[in-house]
Amino acid sequence: MLVGKLLTNKAFNFNAFRKTMTNVWALNGRIVIRAIDTNRFVFQEISGNEQPDDVPLQESPFWVRIYNLPFNCRSNTEIKAILSMLGEVVEIEGDDLRLEKYRRARVVMDVMKPLRRVQRIRNKEGKVVTVNYKYERPPFFCFRCGKMGHGERDCPTADDDNNGGDLVWGLWLKASPHKGRRVDGDEIVAMANAKKNLYLTGHIPRKTNGRR
DSSP: EEOOSSOOOSSOHHHHHHHHHHHTTOOSSOOOOEEEEEEEEEESOOOOOGGGSSSOOOEEEEEEEEOOOOOOOOOOOHHHHHHHHTEEEEEEOOSSSOSSEEEEEEEEEETSSSSOEEEEEEEESSEEEEEEEEEEEEOOOOOOOBTTTSTTTOOOOOHHHHHHOOOOOGGGGOOOOOOOOOHHHHHHHHHHHHHHHHOOOOOOOOOOOTTT
């Protein structure tokens, strides 16, 4: 049903990989994983006219967070337009409270490209501002070139004389797994109920002999 690979250039233990995937997926039935190349696997079985070697394995979905967004640039339409620079936006998390430090969306990205750190956008006044990205559960990536699948020591852009220059990527690109959605849900319900109960009261004097 699936063809996949590990995003790494290093050697790995196939049996450990198979055991890890079986545990992580926690499937009810038995899963069969077969290695058809050095780093290409068939999970269960594959059907259709495609050959396993011809299946492109270059894109993967990631949850991405956008920080430093202006308050007037947080709509779903604007989020989709901004994140289209990273890849195809397949899901945008709601922003009911409008109090979070970031907006969050699921984006199908090209894993062969460097992780994008920042992006310049124009706010409603036409002023250029910079937003920052963070990624939830990103795979191993290089702090030198920003690409996934290898580290600084194995980076093809590294120079033996100067170690390839400064490290402009880092752990700050990693975001902790998202938590607190149940709490947010409770707060959203509470705010909705509060809005229903809000009303204005006042005293309107009775008219007496045509006067108030």
